Amino acid sequence: MAEFRTVYLSSSFKDLQQHREAVYKALNQLANIKVIAMEDYVARDDRPLSACLKDVAACDIYIGLFAWRYGFVPPEAENPKRLSITELEMEAATDKHRLVFVLREDAAWSPTMMDSVSGDNERGARIAALRKRLLEQHLATEFSDPAGLAIAVCNAVSNLPDADAQGGPRHRRTPQKLQREVTHALYLAHHPADVGQATALARELAAGLERPTKLSSETLFADDDRGVTMREENAIACHAAAALITPQSLPQMLADADTLAETLQVMRARTGSLALLLSNVRREELPESWRTDECFVLAPSELAGDQPLQAARRWLAERQPPAASRSVGVPVCIVAMTRAELDQLENDAAMLAQLTGAEQQQYEALKQALAVEGIDWKARYHDSRHRWRPFHENGSSVRVIAEEIADAVGRRGQIQQRQRHVRLQWYPFDALVEDNPRLRPTYRTIARAGCVVLVDEISLFHPTLRQAFQNSPFFNNDLVAIVTVSPFDPGREEVEALLEDATRRRLAGAFDRYAVEFDPQCELAVGNERRFKRWLHCSLPATLSRLQEPQPDRSALGALAAELGEGGLQPKRDYGWGGGGRI
Numbered sequence: 001m002a003e004f005r006t007v008y009l010s011s012s013f014k015d016l017q018q019h020r021e022a023v024y025k026a027l028n029q030l031a032n033i034k035v036i037a038m039e040d041y042v043a044r045d046d047r048p049l050s051a052c053l054k055d056v057a058a059c060d061i062y063i064g065l066f067a068w069r070y071g072f073v074p075p076e077a078e079n080p081k082r083l084s085i086t087e088l089e090m091e092a093a094t095d096k097h098r099l100v101f102v103l104r105e106d107a108a109w110s111p112t113m114m115d116s117v118s119g120d121n122e123r124g125a126r127i128a129a130l131r132k133r134l135l136e137q138h139l140a141t142e143f144s145d146p147a148g149l150a151i152a153v154c155n156a157v158s159n160l161p162d163a164d165a166q167g168g169p170r171h172r173r174t175p176q177k178l179q180r181e182v183t184h185a186l187y188l189a190h191h192p193a194d195v196g197q198a199t200a201l202a203r204e205l206a207a208g209l210e211r212p213t214k215l216s217s218e219t220l221f222a223d224d225d226r227g228v229t230m231r232e233e234n235a236i237a238c239h240a241a242a243a244l245i246t247p248q249s250l251p252q253m254l255a256d257a258d259t260l261a262e263t264l265q266v267m268r269a270r271t272g273s274l275a276l277l278l279s280n281v282r283r284e285e286l287p288e289s290w291r292t293d294e295c296f297v298l299a300p301s302e303l304a305g306d307q308p309l310q311a312a313r314r315w316l317a318e319r320q321p322p323a324a325s326r327s328v329g330v331p332v333c334i335v336a337m338t339r340a341e342l343d344q345l346e347n348d349a350a351m352l353a354q355l356t357g358a359e360q361q362q363y364e365a366l367k368q369a370l371a372v373e374g375i376d377w378k379a380r381y382h383d384s385r386h387r388w389r390p391f392h393e394n395g396s397s398v399r400v401i402a403e404e405i406a407d408a409v410g411r412r413g414q415i416q417q418r419q420r421h422v423r424l425q426w427y428p429f430d431a432l433v434e435d436n437p438r439l440r441p442t443y444r445t446i447a448r449a450g451c452v453v454l455v456d457e458i459s460l461f462h463p464t465l466r467q468a469f470q471n472s473p474f475f476n477n478d479l480v481a482i483v484t485v486s487p488f489d490p491g492r493e494e495v496e497a498l499l500e501d502a503t504r505r506r507l508a509g510a511f512d513r514y515a516v517e518f519d520p521q522c523e524l525a526v527g528n529e530r531r532f533k534r535w536l537h538c539s540l541p542a543t544l545s546r547l548q549e550p551q552p553d554r555s556a557l558g559a560l561a562a563e564l565g566e567g568g569l570q571p572k573r574d575y576g577w578g579g580g581g582r583i
Helices: 016-026 048-058 085-092 125-137 146-158 191-204 225-236 249-257 257-271 307-318 339-347 359-370 398-416 440-449 463-470 493-502 509-515 527-546 552-562
Strands: 005-010 033-037 063-064 097-101 139-143 188-190 213-216 239-247 274-279 293-298 326-335 420-426 450-455 479-485 521-528
Touching: 005 016, 005 048, 005 085, 005 479, 016 033, 016 063, 016 146, 048 085, 048 339, 063 085, 063 125, 063 146, 097 125, 097 146, 125 139, 125 213, 125 527, 139 146, 188 225, 191 213, 191 239, 191 274, 191 307, 213 225, 225 257, 225 398, 225 440, 239 257, 249 257, 257 274, 257 420, 274 307, 293 307, 326 398, 326 440, 326 527, 440 450, 450 527, 479 527, 509 521, 521 527
Parallel strands: 005 033, 005 063, 063 097, 097 139, 188 213, 188 239, 239 274, 274 293, 326 420, 326 450, 450 479, 479 521
Antiparallel strands: none
């Protein structure tokens, strides 16, 4: 006999009584569901806190409903944080399946059921702050009426993982959130002045999609550690990104155009696709640094029938993974020259002067050897590092090759890895070349946790790129999967010898991993596309596993062994593991 799952239904009472009743009845129509609600104690807001928290602890699924009342706040003696019962219940459910539903801002609602009107709980400030946090940082779904809410709740509960496949006894659990799991359809960033329009747009864009949207009014101008961290967490959790620009917000955005440009670049790199949503704003009004491939000029007064909006919905739908799959991001960085940097290396005397005499001779000898082989290597570089063509001037770009293999890994993973869809999340090398202080901690984090770095061997002749790479957290880091690409197929001994002396030996730790330790996560001198794809096909799942189960940093362990010496005493200090922690 199938075992029941227990659902705890949480909300303030007076304002949401009809909604609770609709959800309660609908849930009780589902098979193997048992609902616990405040009506089981007493039909009012000030129900016994201890009984509520006890039932939350015993439930399998928590459902929280939030409108415009913060709810009853128990006395300080039993509630030192001075939170409402509804927020305390939500906090107590952090280890449960937690489903949160928030009343739409434009939904019809009685003013008598609003703290901002009654003056309760700091005249509505507490519920406003809680609603904002639930919509921006949690998986909150919006609702407007009892019937629609009941349907949304039943769908959400039905989509949760069911009993064990073998039919054995169920152990109450919440599915473990995977590291870098991509859980949302869209990251919509907007100015605080545009919150109403952004909320409506998010609802329209995500209609019919399996995953919710994530809105943020705080990260467009991220310029401190907190803002940058929040921006990163939001971006890596979404399959696509968009930024809303209106006449009201544009002047303030232009006043901080450089910071906004950095945010747009980060959103585009992490999600793989960024759209600008222009409401009564012309594209020509935007700085060049804000431009992106996708731009939709919307007519907000006719939102439902707006053709650009329908095009934006199609754009978003095309960027979603297969239904019922779980997506996991893998960080990737490309170390390769752009065309402009190649021209600089070729023609800038000051740049060439930074190479030693031996390096200049090696570079010239390498170019001559490639010319003898008929390899048009210069044509492989373009306006961005992602467009570098590693194996032929008319071949696929490095990004296209990597995305193709990620898709192949994902297709295989739907059978072997519990329907995990692999998403590549790009970390442009430009941030390290420019030594951007705001982004430096982000790159250190991915280097410690696990990432993939693709290196062009010829580009290591460029002094600036080489110095940036050697100063990066990727250099000589055995937690990083690294591959270097040679400009030719194996077998050309003269070119092979030049690259061996000129570039590979500079990689020190990577060379030892490759030649001494035979680390499969480190491959040097890959000269053809088939071998490159083969390495990626093995490395991406390995990096994915490392992200989920961080490995110890060998250099830290070596330092520990040296510190312990023969005495074997345990020092009281932290050592660097891939995912942090103490040993």
